Amino acid sequence: MNIRTSRLAAGLSQAELARALGVTQPAVNSWERRGVKPRPASVRKMKDIFAGVIQSAKSQTYDPPVSTYDLAIEKAKLEIATALQLPPGLVTIRVQISGQ
Numbered sequence: 001m002n003i004r005t006s007r008l009a010a011g012l013s014q015a016e017l018a019r020a021l022g023v024t025q026p027a028v029n030s031w032e033r034r035g036v037k038p039r040p041a042s043v044r045k046m047k048d049i050f051a052g053v054i055q056s057a058k059s060q061t062y063d064p065p066v067s068t069y070d071l072a073i074e075k076a077k078l079e080i081a082t083a084l085q086l087p088p089g090l091v092t093i094r095v096q097i098s099g100q
Contacts, residue, residue: 002032003031003032003038004032009071010075010078011071011075012075012078014029014032017046017049020082020088021042021049027042048087048089049074049078073093076093077092080093
């Protein structure tokens with residue numbers, strides 16, 4: 001699958017992905033619709049953002065997350081990283097479920 005599929009699986013709009021990557025929304029659109037290849041720096045950032053969603057940015061294969069919980073956590077990591085202007089790979093979220 002491709003960048004668009006990975007972006008949608010992560011629950012992100014083109015604008016949200018663009019903001020996280022430090023590129024414009026039209027750049028993301030050109031990758032998805034016209035097959036333009038992103039720059040290596042953007043590919044590295046996407047790998048961090050999608051954390052397992054994109055297995056290989058060159059071949060644009062798709063490795064689906066284990067659950068919708070994983071998607072929610074990855075989206076929260078992206079939002080926190082964007083708000084703090086950090087690479088998403090530096091944000092860690094720990095979930096503890098207590099009680100019954």
